[in-house]
Amino acid sequence: MNVGMIGLGHMGMLHLKNCLHVDSVKVVAAADSSKRALKKAKLVGIKNLYTDYHDLLSDSVDVDTVIISLPNFLHFNSIKLSLEAGFNVFVEKPMAITVDDCRKIVKLVEKSDGKFMVGHCMRFINGIEKMKEIADEGRIGNLEVVTLEQLLNGPFAHGVDFTPVPEWWFDPKKNGGGVLMDLGYHVIDLFRFFVGGDSKILFSCFDHKFNLSFEDGAIVILVSSDSSIKGIINIGWYQKLVFPEYNFRAILHGNAGYVTSDNLVPRNIYLHAVKEGTKNLLRKIVRKKIKPLSYSYYYESYYKELQHFFDCIKNDSDPSISAIDGLKTLELIEEAYKTSSETQFP
Amino acid sequence: MGDVVGLVRTHSSDEDIKNSIEKALNLIDFKPKCAVKSVDIKANLCYYWDATTGYTTDPRVVAGIIDCIRERYGSDINIRVVEADATAMRTKHAFLMLGYEKLAEEKNVELFNLSKDEIHEENVHVNGRGIVFQIPQSLLKSDLFINVPKLKIMRDTKITCALKNIFGCIASPRKIVYHPILNEAIVGINKILHPDLTIVDGLVALGRFPIQLGLIMISKDQFSIDWIASQIMGFNPSKIKFLKIAMKEKLGNLEGIRTSGENVITFKKIFPKENFFSSKRWWDIQLGLFNLYREVVNDVVPPILEKDKS
Numbered sequence: 001m002n003v004g005m006i007g008l009g010h011m012g013m014l015h016l017k018n019c020l021h022v023d024s025v026k027v028v029a030a031a032d033s034s035k036r037a038l039k040k041a042k043l044v045g046i047k048n049l050y051t052d053y054h055d056l057l058s059d060s061v062d063v064d065t066v067i068i069s070l071p072n073f074l075h076f077n078s079i080k081l082s083l084e085a086g087f088n089v090f091v092e093k094p095m096a097i098t099v100d101d102c103r104k105i106v107k108l109v110e111k112s113d114g115k116f117m118v119g120h121c122m123r124f125i126n127g128i129e130k131m132k133e134i135a136d137e138g139r140i141g142n143l144e145v146v147t148l149e150q151l152l153n154g155p156f157a158h159g160v161d162f163t164p165v166p167e168w169w170f171d172p173k174k175n176g177g178g179v180l181m182d183l184g185y186h187v188i189d190l191f192r193f194f195v196g197g198d199s200k201i202l203f204s205c206f207d208h209k210f211n212l213s214f215e216d217g218a219i220v221i222l223v224s225s226d227s228s229i230k231g232i233i234n235i236g237w238y239q240k241l242v243f244p245e246y247n248f249r250a251i252l253h254g255n256a257g258y259v260t261s262d263n264l265v266p267r268n269i270y271l272h273a274v275k276e277g278t279k280n281l282l283r284k285i286v287r288k289k290i291k292p293l294s295y296s297y298y299y300e301s302y303y304k305e306l307q308h309f310f311d312c313i314k315n316d317s318d319p320s321i322s323a324i325d326g327l328k329t330l331e332l333i334e335e336a337y338k339t340s341s342e343t344q345f346p
Numbered sequence: 347m348g349d350v351v352g353l354v355r356t357h358s359s360d361e362d363i364k365n366s367i368e369k370a371l372n373l374i375d376f377k378p379k380c381a382v383k384s385v386d387i388k389a390n391l392c393y394y395w396d397a398t399t400g401y402t403t404d405p406r407v408v409a410g411i412i413d414c415i416r417e418r419y420g421s422d423i424n425i426r427v428v429e430a431d432a433t434a435m436r437t438k439h440a441f442l443m444l445g446y447e448k449l450a451e452e453k454n455v456e457l458f459n460l461s462k463d464e465i466h467e468e469n470v471h472v473n474g475r476g477i478v479f480q481i482p483q484s485l486l487k488s489d490l491f492i493n494v495p496k497l498k499i500m501r502d503t504k505i506t507c508a509l510k511n512i513f514g515c516i517a518s519p520r521k522i523v524y525h526p527i528l529n530e531a532i533v534g535i536n537k538i539l540h541p542d543l544t545i546v547d548g549l550v551a552l553g554r555f556p557i558q559l560g561l562i563m564i565s566k567d568q569f570s571i572d573w574i575a576s577q578i579m580g581f582n583p584s585k586i587k588f589l590k591i592a593m594k595e596k597l598g599n600l601e602g603i604r605t606s607g608e609n610v611i612t613f614k615k616i617f618p619k620e621n622f623f624s625s626k627r628w629w630d631i632q633l634g635l636f637n638l639y640r641e642v643v644n645d646v647v648p649p650i651l652e653k654d655k656s
Contacts, residue, residue, distance in 0.1 A: 010649045011649075013649050013652070014646070014648065014649055017646045017647070018646055020646075021646060156393075156394050156395075157650065158393075158434045158650075159648075159649065159650035159651060159652065160633070160650070160651055160652070160653055161652060161653050162432075162433040162434035162522055163433075163434060164433070164434050164435070164436055164519075165394075165434070165436075165439075170439060209396070210394065210442075210443040211442050211443055211445065211447070211448070212442070212443065240395050240399050240401075243648070243650045243651065277639050277643070277645075280639075280643050280645060281639070281642065281643055284642065284643050284644075290643055290644070290645060292645055292646045293645065293646050293648070295645070296648060299646075299648045303646065
C-alpha cells in the first residue's frame, strides 16, 4: 500500500510515524502548508512533498491510500476529493463538523470502491476492548448505565517543544465546537460502542471557564434508543495535566456487576512503560517486530486503529468504524448542542 | 542595595485582597519616583491556565492594585495591564481566557500586548556574554512600572518570581531561544527594564502542586523579593543560579534585605517544596532514558514528547 499523508500537524506526524511501522505500507507522499512540517517528513524519508494537498491528490505518485489529519473544518472537502479520486481514506475524528457534511460523506462512501474509516481511536484501547468483551459475554448482566469521563488539557496541552495552539482551535467556525466536538466525540462514540445501537441525548449542560465562545466543559446524559441503557458523560479541557498523566475513566454498570477501566488500564503508567519498553527492547534484540507505542496504553490505540485499517484494505473487509459511525456521533453532538441552549452552567 | 520586603497575609475576597495590597504598600512606605500619570502593570500570563492553578497572576490582585493606585494617585491616570506573546502563548487569547478582558472593562484599563509595541533591539553583556533583547519602548516611558509575578517553582531555574517575570516583557514571542542561557537572559533583561515596584501574587503559589498560600509580597527591589521568595519555596537563595549572576552583575545585593510584616516561616511551612520527582534532574533522567530507548528500539514517540530538531 502506498500512502499519502494529508496534514502533518500533531496527529498527522503521529500517524506518519505509525505508518512507518506497519508491514506492507509505504508512505510515498505528504502534504502540509507548513514547510517546517514537510522538512520533518523529509527527515523520515518521504520523497514527494506538497504544500497543497490538492497537488498530492492530482499528482498521486502511486498513492492508493490517504490519511487525513487536517484541521476539523477541512475534513469534508479533503474527504470528498480523496474519495472522488478513488483513494482509500482514513480520516482523523471528527469526520466533519456538520451533520449535513457527514451525510454527504456517507453517500460519497457508498459510491466509492475504496475503504473508509474514521479515527475513533479509543475503541482500540486494550482496556476498552476488554470491557466490551466482558459486557458482550454477559458477565455483568444487563448493561444499565455507562459513565464516561475524560478531563485533560485538550488543545491547550503543550509538550517538550513549546508551540502555540493552532489558531483554528480558537475559531468555532473552524473547530466546529469546543470540548464536546473534541473529547465529547470520543466518549459519545464509546457510549455507542458499548450500547451497540442508536442513542439519543437527554440532557446537556456546558461550561465556559475560559471565556471562549465555545464550551470547555460539559456534562451530557444520553440514553440508548430503547431507553434501556443510560449514559453519563463528564468532559473538560480545563484540567492541567502533565504527560503521561491521563484522566480517563469508563464504568459499565450492569445488574449483575460492573467493570471499570481503572482495573483494566495500567495503574502505574511509569511501571507499564518500563515493562513494555523492556519487552520491545528484547524483541529488538531477537530481531522480532516491536509493538509500537505499547509503552503508552493510550497512544498505542493510534497504532492499532491504523493497523486495523490497513488490514481491512489488505483483506478487502470493512473497517469496524464506518462513515455511519462518524455521522451518528456527530448527530448526537449536534443534538447535545441544541439541548444545551437553555442549560448553561451559571 | 537590598531593600525591605513586606509580607502580608490575605484571604481571597476582593476586599481582603485590596486591603492587603494597601497594607503592603504602607509596610514598605512606597513613594513613586515622580508624579504618576501612567502606570504599567506586568502580570504573569505565561499560559492559558487560570490563577487557581498557580500559574498565572490572579486578575483580582491586579484589580486590587488598580484600586489602590487610583485611590493614591487619582482616578484619571492611565493604567495598562501588559504582557508579551510567548513561545506557546498568545496574549490576545490569554487576556480573554484568564479574565483580563472582563477586568479591563470593569476597571476601565487598557490591555496591551508588548509584542505589538515599538520595538528596539538592545545588546547587554552578562557573564561576559552578549545577549540581544527586543525591548518594547512604551514600557520605558511609564511613570510607574509595577511587576506582579507569581510565586512558582520551575524546573529550569528552580524558582520563578520577580526577575523571571520581567523576562516575559521581551517582545519577541520565541523566548525559547533564550532557554539555553536562561539564567543569563533573566539577569540581562533586568539590566534594561527596572520596575519601580513588585507586588507578588502569592494567593495561590505553585510548588509540586498548587497551594493556597494567601500571601501578598511587596518590595521596591526585585532581587530582594526573589531572595525571600526562594526561602519561602524551600531553596537556598545563594544556590539559585540567576541570583548568583545578578549579584555578580551588581543587579542585586544582600545588604539591606529584610522582611517586614508576616514571618517567612509561616509561608515556608506550607509551601509544597520541590522533591526529586518534581526536579529537573528527574525530568532529565526520564527524557534521557526515553530518548535512549527510542534510539535503540526505534519506537514511535508521541508528538508531545517530540523535540523539533529542524
